[in-house]
Amino acid sequence: PERSMVLAEQAKRVAAEFDFSKDAVNKAVQEFRREMDEGLQKEGTELSQIPTYVTAVPNGTEKGLYMAVDLGGTNFRVCSIQLHGNTTFSLTQSKVAIPRELMVAKTSKELFSFLAKQIENFLKEHHEEHYASTLQRRKHGGASPEQEEIFNLGFTFSFPVHQIGINKGMLMRWTKGFDIQDAVGKDVCALLQAEIDELHLPVKVAALVNDTVGTLMARSYTSPGKTGTLLGGIFGTGTNGAYVEKLEKVTKLTKNKDAGEYDHSTGEMIVNTEWGSFDNSLRTLPNTPYDVELDEKSVNPGIQMFEKRVSGMFLGELLRLALVKLVKDPSIPLFKDENSSSNDVHSTTQIQNSSPIWQQWGIDTSFLSVCAGDSSPGLRMLRQTLDKDYDISAVSAEDAEAVRDIAAAIGRRAARLAAVAIAGVIINTGRLSTSSTGTATTESKAGVNPPRGNVEVKEEDVIDIGVDGSLVEFYPNFEEHIRQALREVPEIGDHGEKRVRIGIAKDGSGVGAALIALVAGKVA
Ligand code: ADP
Numbered sequence: 001p002e003r004s005m006v007l008a009e010q011a012k013r014v015a016a017e018f019d020f021s022k023d024a025v026n027k028a029v030q031e032f033r034r035e036m037d038e039g040l041q042k043e044g045t046e047l048s049q050i051p052t053y054v055t056a057v058p059n060g061t062e063k064g065l066y067m068a069v070d071l072g073g074t075n076f077r078v079c080s081i082q083l084h085g086n087t088t089f090s091l092t093q094s095k096v097a098i099p100r101e102l103m104v105a106k107t108s109k110e111l112f113s114f115l116a117k118q119i120e121n122f123l124k125e126h127h128e129e130h131y132a133s134t135l136q137r138r139k140h141g142g143a144s145p146e147q148e149e150i151f152n153l154g155f156t157f158s159f160p161v162h163q164i165g166i167n168k169g170m171l172m173r174w175t176k177g178f179d180i181q182d183a184v185g186k187d188v189c190a191l192l193q194a195e196i197d198e199l200h201l202p203v204k205v206a207a208l209v210n211d212t213v214g215t216l217m218a219r220s221y222t223s224p225g226k227t228g229t230l231l232g233g234i235f236g237t238g239t240n241g242a243y244v245e246k247l248e249k250v251t252k253l254t255k256n257k258d259a260g261e262y263d264h265s266t267g268e269m270i271v272n273t274e275w276g277s278f279d280n281s282l283r284t285l286p287n288t289p290y291d292v293e294l295d296e297k298s299v300n301p302g303i304q305m306f307e308k309r310v311s312g313m314f315l316g317e318l319l320r321l322a323l324v325k326l327v328k329d330p331s332i333p334l335f336k337d338e339n340s341s342s343n344d345v346h347s348t349t350q351i352q353n354s355s356p357i358w359q360q361w362g363i364d365t366s367f368l369s370v371c372a373g374d375s376s377p378g379l380r381m382l383r384q385t386l387d388k389d390y391d392i393s394a395v396s397a398e399d400a401e402a403v404r405d406i407a408a409a410i411g412r413r414a415a416r417l418a419a420v421a422i423a424g425v426i427i428n429t430g431r432l433s434t435s436s437t438g439t440a441t442t443e444s445k446a447g448v449n450p451p452r453g454n455v456e457v458k459e460e461d462v463i464d465i466g467v468d469g470s471l472v473e474f475y476p477n478f479e480e481h482i483r484q485a486l487r488e489v490p491e492i493g494d495h496g497e498k499r500v501r502i503g504i505a506k507d508g509s510g511v512g513a514a515l516i517a518l519v520a521g522k523v524a
Contacts, residue, residue, distance in 0.1 A: 003333050003398075004398040006332070006333055007332070007333050007334060007398055007399065007402050008398065008401070008402065010326060010332045010334070010402070011326075011334075011401070011402035011403075011405045011406055012405065014322050014326065014406050014409075015405045015406050015408070015409035016409070017288045017289075017290075017409075018286070018288065018406075018409035018410050018412070018413045019409070019413070020286050020412075020413045020416045020417065022488040024284070024286065025416055025419065025420060025423075025485050025488055025489065026488070026489060026490070027284045028279070028284040028285065028417070028420040029420050029423045029424050029427070029489055029491075030284075031278075031279055031283050031284040032047075032275075032278060032279075032420055032421060032423075032424030033424050033427060033428050035047040035278060035279070036049065036273070036424055036425070036428050037249075037428070039273070040245070040249050040250050040251060040252060040271070041251050041252055042252055043252060046277055046278060046279060046280050046281070047273050047274060047275060047277070047278055048272070048273070048274035048277070049250075049252075049271050049272075049273055049274070050163065050210075050271065050272040050273075050274060051163070051250050051252075051253040051259075051262075051269055051271060051272075052163065052166075052210060052213050052242065052269065052270045052271065052272050053163060053165055053166040053260065053262045053269070054166065054207075054213060054217070054269065054270040054516055054519055054520075055247070055262055055263045055264075055265075055266045055268055055269050055270070055519070056263075056266045056268065056519060057216065057217060057220035057228045057229055057244060057270070058217060058220050058221040058228075058515050058518075058519075059220070059221075059226050059228060060085075060086065060087035060220075060221050060222065060223070060226075061085050061086075062083050062085060062221060062515060062518055063083050063084065063085035064082075064083055064518060065080060065081070065082050065083075065151070066080065066081050066083070066151070066152055066153070066154065066513075066514035066515075066517045066518060067079070067080050067081075067119075067151045067152070067153040067154070067203060067514070067517070068080075068081060068153065068154045068155075068156065068209075068509070068510045068511075068512075068513035068514050068517070069115065069118075069119065069153060069154075069155055069156065069192075069513075070156040070158075070211075070509045070510070070513070071098075071115065071155075071156070071157050071158065071159075072156075072158050073158070073176040073177070074097060074098065075095050075096065075097055075098065076095070076096050076097075076098050076115060076118055077093055077094070077095045077509070077510070078093065078094050078095075078118050078119055078122040079091055079092060079093035079094070079122075079510045080092050080093075080122075080126060080127060080151075081510055081511055081514035083221070083511075083514065083515070083518070087221060087222050087223075087224070088222070089221070089222075089511055089514075091507055091510055091511065092126050093510065094118075094121075094122050094125070094126075096118055098111075098114075099114070102114055103177055103178045103179070103180075104177075104178070104179045104180065105180050106180075107180070107182055108180050108182050108183035108186065108191055109191075109195070110180075111180060111183075112191045112192050112194070112195045113195045113198070115192060115195065116192065116195035116196045116198070116199050116201070117199070119153075119196060119199075119201060119203060120134070120199050120201055123201065123203075127151075129149075130149070130151060130201075130202055130203075133148050133149070133202045134199070134200055134201050134202060136148070137200035137201075137202065138200045148202055149202065150202050150203065150204050151201075151202060151203045151204065152204055152206040152207075152517040152518065152520070152521045153203050153204060153205050153206055153207075153513075153517055154206065154207045154209045154214075154512070154513025154514055154515075154516045154517035154520075155167075155188070155189060155192060155205050155207065155208050155209060155513070156209040156210075156211055156214055156509045156512075156513045157169070157188055157208060157209070158176075158210075158211055159171060159172075159173075159174060159175055159176070159178070160172040160173055160175065161188060161208065163208060164258075164259070164260040165260035165261060165262075166206075166207050166208070166260075166262070166516070166519075166520045167189045167205055167206055167207050167208050167520060168187050168189055168190070168208065168260060169187060169188060169189065169208045170185055170186060170187055170188075171183050171184050171185065171186060171188050172184070188208065189205045189208050192205050193205045206516075206517040206520040206521055207513065207516040207517045207519070207520040209509075209512065209513040209516050210242065210272050211234065211240075211508065211509050211512075212232055212233070212234050212240045212241055212242040212272055212273075213232065213242045213270050213272060213512065213516065214232075214508045214509045214510075214511070214512025214513050214515075214516070215232035215233070215234060215242070215466050215467070215468045215505045215508035215509075215512060216229055216231065216232025216242045216243070216244075216270060216466055216505075216512070217232070217508075217511070217512040217515040217516055218232075218466065218505040218506070218507065218508040218510075218511040218512040218515065219232055219464070219465075219466020219467075219503060219505035219508070220464070220466070220515075221511060221515055222503075222505070222506075222511075223464050223466065223501075223503060224459075225459045225460070225462055225464065226459075226460075227459065227460055227462060227464060228244070228464070229244075229464040229465065229466050230243055230244055230425065230426070230429060230431055230463055230464060230465060231243040231244075231422065231425050231426075231465045231466070232465075232466045232467070232468075232505065232508070232512075233418070233421070233422065233465065233466070233467045233468075233472075234467070234468050234469045235310065235311060235312070235418060235467060235468075235469040235470075235471040235472040235478070236311065236312055236468065236469030236470050236471060237311060237312050237313045237469075238276055238304075238307050238311050238312075238313060239275065239276055239306070239307050239310045239311040239418070239469070240272070240273065240274060240275055240276055241273050241275050241421055241422075241425065242270055242271065242272045242273065243270070243271060243273065243425045243429065244268050244269075244270055244271075244429070245268065245269055245270070245271045245429065246267060246268060246429075247264065247266075247267050247268055247269050248267070250269055250271065253269070273421075273425075275306060275421050276304045276306055276307035276311070277303060277304050277305065277306065277307070278305070278306035278420075278421065279305060279306060280302060280303060280304075280305045280306075282305060285305055285306065285309060285417075286309065286413065286417075289325075290318050290321040290322050290325075291308065291309060291318065293321050294308060294314060294317055294318060294321060295308060297360060306417065306421075309413065309414065309417055310414045310417050310418055311414075311469075311471065312365040312469070312470055312471045313365075314365075315365040315368055315410055315411065315414055315471070316361070316362075316363035316364045316365040316366075316367055316368060317360070317361055317362075317363065318410050319363050319367070319368060319403075319406060319407050319410055320357055320361075320362055320363040322406050322410075323357060323363075323403065323406070324357060324358070326402075327351070327357075334399055334402055335349045335351055335392060335395065335399055336349065348394060349392065349393065349394050349395055349396065349399065350392070350393045350394060351391065351392045352391035352392075352393075354391050355390055355391040355392055356389070356390055356391070357390055357391075357392065362390075363390070364389075365470075365471065365475075366470070366474070367385060367389070367390075367407070368407045368408075368410060368411045368475065369411075369474050369475045369476060370382055370385050371403060371404045371407035371408060371411075372404075372407065372408050372411050372475060372476045372477070373476040374404065378397045378400070379397060379400035379401065379404060382400045382403065382404060383395045383397075383400050386400075386403070411475055411478070411481075412481050414471070414478075415475075415477075415478045415479075415481030415482050415485070416481060416482070416484075416485040418472075418478075418482055419481075419482040419483075419484075419485035419486050419489075420485070422465065422482065422486065422500075423485075423486055423489045423491075423492055426463060426486075426492060426496070426500070427489075427491045427492065431463050432463075432491065432492065432496050432499075457498055457499055461499050462499055462500075462501045463496075463499050463500050463501065464501050464503070465500060465501065465502045465503070466503055466504075466505035466508070467502055467503070467504060467505065468504060468505050468506075468508045472504070473504055479502055482502070483497055483500070486500065
C-alpha cells in the first residue's frame with residue numbers, strides 16, 4: 001500500500017507539470033492573436049501567415065472532373081476527383097513509393113519526369129478518353145486537337161515553397177530526406193508542367209496546394225450548410241492551420257508591388273498560418289523539463305515549438321522522457337517492484353534492454369491513445385501494449401495507472417494548446433460577432449454530426465472547422481478537451497463554443513487540391 005501511494009503521488013506530480021491552466025490558455029490566445037496580426041503585416045515573423053492566392057472556399061455545389069497529385073515524404077499519389085455538386089464526390093487513386101535514388105537525384109528532371117510518367121500511367125489506366133487525346137497530341141506533334149478536354153490538376157507539394165501565384169511557387173529548401181540541388185529556387189509547378197508537356201499529356205498544373213489549405217477546402221465542400229468553413233487544421237505528424245482572412249488585412253500582400261496576380265473580388269484570401277512555429281520564443285507556451293530535453297535533442301532546437309507540444313511526432317517522446325526520468329530515479333517505484341498482477345502469480349516487472357523506451361522516439365503517440373482509451377479493469381490493454389510493443393512485462397495495475405495519468409496529461413495539454421490556435425483564429429476573424437437571432441435549429445445531413453449540444457444553433461451561426469490527422473481522429477476525446485478549453489476563453493465562452501462545429505475532412509489532399517484547381521481555373 002505504501003508503494004502504491006508513493007507511486008500515485010509521483011505520477012500526479014508529473015501529470016500536474018503538464019497542466020495548462022485557464023489563465024495560461026488565455027495568455028497564449030492573446031499572444032496567438034498578436035502573432036497572427038503581425039504575420040499579416042510583415043515577413044519573418046513567428047507565425048508566417050503565408051498568402052495562398054486562394055480567394056474563396058467552396059460551398060458544395062462545385063462540379064467537374066479534376067486531377068490531383070500529392071508529393072509527400074515517401075509516396076506519390078495520383079488521383080482524379082469527380083465533384084458531383086451536391087457536397088459529394090468520387091475519387092480514383094493510385095499510389096507509388098518514390099524510389100530513394102530519385103529523392104537525391106543529380107537533376108530535378110529525373111524526379112519530375114518520374115512524376116509525369118506516373119500521371120501518364122494513371123490516365124492510361126483510369127481515363128481512356130484523356131489518354132486517347134494524349135496519343136492524338138503526339139501524332140500532331142503536340143498541337144492540341146480541337147475540343148480536347150484539358151485536365152486541371154492540383155499539385156500538393158509538402159515542402160517549404162515561396163508561393164507567388166496560385167500555380168507558381170519556388171522551392172525554398174528540401175526536407176524529409178530529399179536533396180536535389182538544382183530544384184532549389186525553381187518554380188515546382190513549372191518543373192512538373194515541363195515534364196507533362198514532354199509526354200504530351202492533356203494536363204495543366206493549375207494550382208500549387210498546401211495540405212492544410214486542402215483540408216480547409218475539402219471540409220468546406222463536404223460540410224453541411226452554406227456558410228463556408230473558417231479553418232482547416234492538421235493534427236498528425238505535424239500541426240498547421242489555414243483559415244479565411246479578409247484580404248484587406250493581408251497587407252504584406254496587398255501592399256507588395258511584386259506580388260503575383262490574384263482575384264480581388266471576394267475580398268478574402270486563405271492564409272496558411274504555419275502555426276507549428278507559434279511562440280518559438282516561449283512567451284506563453286508551457287515549458288516543462290521534458291519539453292526542454294525534447295527540444296535540445298531535436299534536429300531543430302528552438303524551432304517549431306508549438307508543434308513540439310501538440311503533434312503526433314512529439315507527444316510519445318514527451319511521455320518517454322517523463323517515464324525514463326521516473327524509472328531512473330531509485331526513490332520512485334515505477335516498474336521496480338515485485339507485484340501480483342498477472343494471474344495472482346508473483347512476478348517482477350522487467351524492462352528489457354531492447355525496450356524502445358530507452359531509444360529516442362521509442363514511444364509512438366498512438367500509445368497515448370491506448371492509455372487514454374483503456375477503460376478495462378486493471379488497464380489490461382495498456383499493460384498488454386507495454387508488454388507487446390515496448391518489452392516491459394508484468395506491469396502492475398498501479399504502475400499502469402501511473403503511466404495512464406501522465407499520458408493523459410500530455411494528451412490533454414496538446415488538445416488545450418490546439419484550442420489556443422483555434423480560439424485565436426475564431427476571435428481574430430470576427431466570426432463570433434456575426435450572429436443571427438432566431439430559434440430555428442440546425443439541419444444536419446446524414447452522416448454529419450451537428451454541433452455538440454446544439455439545440456438552438458442556427459446554421460448560419462455555425463463556425464465550421466475541418467480537421468485532419470491521426471491525433472485528432474484517434475486520440476480519445478481530443479475534441480472534448482479542445483471544447484473545454486474554448487469555453488474557458490471569455491471571448492468565446494459556452495455560447496461561442498456551441499457554435500463551433502468540428503468535422504474530419506477526409507481525403508483532404510485529393511479533394512482539396514481538386515477544388516483549388518477548380519478555383520484556379522475560374523480565375524485564369
Ligand atoms: P501525416 O500527418 O503524416 O499525414 P497522420 O495523420 O496519420 O499522418 O499522423 C501520423 C502521426 O500520428 C504519427 O506521429 C503517429 O505517431 C500519430 N498517430 C498514429 N496513430 C495514432 C493514434 N491512434 N493516436 C494518436 N496518434 C497517432
